[in-house]
Amino acid sequence: MIRVQAVAPETLGAALQLTPGTELLAINDRxxxxxxxxxxxxxxxHFKLYVKLPSGEEVEYDIERPEGLPMGVTLEAPRIRRCxxxxxxxxxxxxxxxxxxxxxxxxxxxxxxFRYGNFATLTNLxxxxxxxxxxxxxxxxxxxxxxxxxxxxxxLLRNPEAPDVIPQLRWFAERGITFHTQVVLVPGINDGxxxxxxxxxxxxxxEGGSVLSVSVVPVAxxxxxxxxxxxxxxxxxxxxxxEVVDRFAAQAVAERGMPWAYGxxxxxxxxxxxxxxxxxxxxxxxxxxxxxxxxYLQTRIGAARADLEQETWRGKRIGVVTGxxxxxxxxxxIADLTSATGAQFEILVLENTLFGKSVTTxxxxxxxxxxxxxxxxxxxxxxxxxxxSVNDNLLFMDDVEAHDLASQLxxxxxxxxxxxxxxxxxxxxxxxxxxx
Ligand code: SF4
Numbered sequence: 328m329i330r331v332q333a334v335a336p337e338t339l340g341a342a343l344q345l346t347p348g349t350e351l352l353a354i355n356d357r358x359x360x361x362x363x364x365x366x367x368x369x370x371x372x373h374f375k376l377y378v379k380l381p382s383g384e385e386v387e388y389d390i391e392r393p394e395g396l397p398m399g400v401t402l403e404a405p406r407i408r409r410c411x412x413x414x415x416x417x418x419x420x421x422x423x424x425x426x427x428x429x430x431x432x433x434x435x436x437x438x439x440x441f442r443y444g445n446f447a448t449l450t451n452l453x454x455x456x457x458x459x460x461x462x463x464x465x466x467x468x469x470x471x472x473x474x475x476x477x478x479x480x481x482x483l484l485r486n487p488e489a490p491d492v493i494p495q496l497r498w499f500a501e502r503g504i505t506f507h508t509q510v511v512l513v514p515g516i517n518d519g520x521x522x523x524x525x526x527x528x529x530x531x532x533x534e535g536g537s538v539l540s541v542s543v544v545p546v547a548x549x550x551x552x553x554x555x556x557x558x559x560x561x562x563x564x565x566x567x568x569x570e571v572v573d574r575f576a577a578q579a580v581a582e583r584g585m586p587w588a589y590g591x592x593x594x595x596x597x598x599x600x601x602x603x604x605x606x607x608x609x610x611x612x613x614x615x616x617x618x619x620x621x622x623y624l625q626t627r628i629g630a631a632r633a634d635l636e637q638e639t640w641r642g643k644r645i646g647v648v649t650g651x652x653x654x655x656x657x658x659x660x661i662a663d664l665t666s667a668t669g670a671q672f673e674i675l676v677l678e679n680t681l682f683g684k685s686v687t688t689x690x691x692x693x694x695x696x697x698x699x700x701x702x703x704x705x706x707x708x709x710x711x712x713x714x715x716s717v718n719d720n721l722l723f724m725d726d727v728e729a730h731d732l733a734s735q736l737x738x739x740x741x742x743x744x745x746x747x748x749x750x751x752x753x754x755x756x757x758x759x760x761x762x763x
Pocket of ligand 1: 413
């Protein structure tokens, strides 16, 4: 059973008079378990829908769906699938006390993998999940492989029940499912020859096009992680991993016409090596995973250059808030922005006061750190905040709400994914101290 949270006007849902709180029970003879059932089963032109209204009345609708009319139904948030693993490097273990309860949930949900590109290990699949993935063609999936040697993978996941990943991926591949994969690099465990084996196995499996890419991401730890059990890679270890990645990428370019194996930006940063050019990353398929993110930003700025070159920003002082991971890489991005806009940019690299200094991604910055950094900066005409650091309800990781934060700052602020989104249009009333 799933429940309606909201219904948009002038949609099929509104015409059926579905209201918030309505329980969606079944379509035709299929019980509805979650948003996937709802989306796939309502895609037909003709179906029967069984619901239970908030009044308790059960109703059956025989629906002929007019072409182009959306259902317009927002569902209550799904119950997240819990993770069956206990990785030493788990982000959840790296959370301090006193945060939102949801941040202590270990999620490992193939549905979110398909929908949002979250990485999942596929270690908690039930037989009917396998059938659904194939039936609904949930492809591509984003899979945390880490190692293809089953013993090493079980060690990394701390899960003796974890299935052998290559036969599992092969089973899906034979049924038309594709994957983006990642290896979180844990020094001494899955680097060196283990990394070679993992990439070899994935490359062989991807011959038919099923493994679309693999990224190698250095393990990220916080002050609260299990440092007695896992450590971050050294510069030399990052360089060695990139050598392996480069070898496979060269082979893939020669044989398949694209690099296929990618190092995360952070791996290059920790190796103290230059990033590949933007063309290397193709469609930037793993940029949300920090792979090609810098080159992506530069590409976006380049594409918006004509708009950015208008006079709007010339001479203005603009603060750019980011985390420590992007801090050293940001000057490359800002140089392009400065020449396009004529503005003066100041990069504000913030320490993560919630998770600890070693959590460096901008997307996990707490609102209070932003507030502390900006509340006395009356010299700034505008501040750009990383849009990834708030959720759909505009809450930062520490529950600070973005409008509340903006109301306490002396300058207007904008949330931005790629700078171009926040700067390319002429902003009306942009001096008003509010979130725009
Ligand atoms: S797979 Fe590992 S890192 Fe991911 S949530 Fe589970 S225990 Fe944590």
